[in-house]
Amino acid sequence: MELSRKAIPYTPNDKPLHEMTIMIVSTSGVHLKDQEPYNTDPAEGDATFRIIPGDVDPKELTVTHSAPKDHYNTDFPKEDINCVFPIDRLRELVDDGDLGGVAEKHLTMMGYSMRLNKINKETIPALVKEVVRSKADAVLLTAG
């Protein structure tokens, strides 16, 4: 569906957090260490996304991102992925009863990819389909 740039889609929500399942969708370049890293060659860019299992061990995650290091220093999330991908914090909220649940999967991309046309026409519709299928109640978006 093509949306007017002036209109802002806005979904009202009446559910309290303790009944909601939250999914992370992030452009921080997070991925599993055994998944293909994002392509950091600016001439090629990268319009793909990765699916991160909901039960992932945070130690299995790393970051690949083409942004200059003085703009986005990936050393920090490599040391503690929760800097940009707060999976442990979400689980703590669930354990405390403050949040309903953490989604069965999460989605990541690499910002700074420059392939905006492909991303808008192909990647985002595919990614949105994954979000809808996941039955998450709401999505937390994080960047680098």
Next chain:
Amino acid sequence: MQRGIEAQGIPTSLITLDVEQSSLMRPPRAIHPIGFKFGHSLGKPHDKNTQMKVLLAALEEITKRQEPGHIHEVDFPSYNQ
């Protein structure tokens, strides 16, 4: 991306450090943790306290009525400690 997800009827909340870029996209719900550096948009490594505060601020956006297109500036003093 946020617009695409919201258009399917799923509420979203964005944590952004790039207010200029994000403002152009007019997000339905967003917070900007003031003064945070890229690489730790939720807080520095192992600073669980600040990470949790930022996460909760972003999640609470989903439970309150919002003015879409407005990015809430939020100060987290524990970030600088």
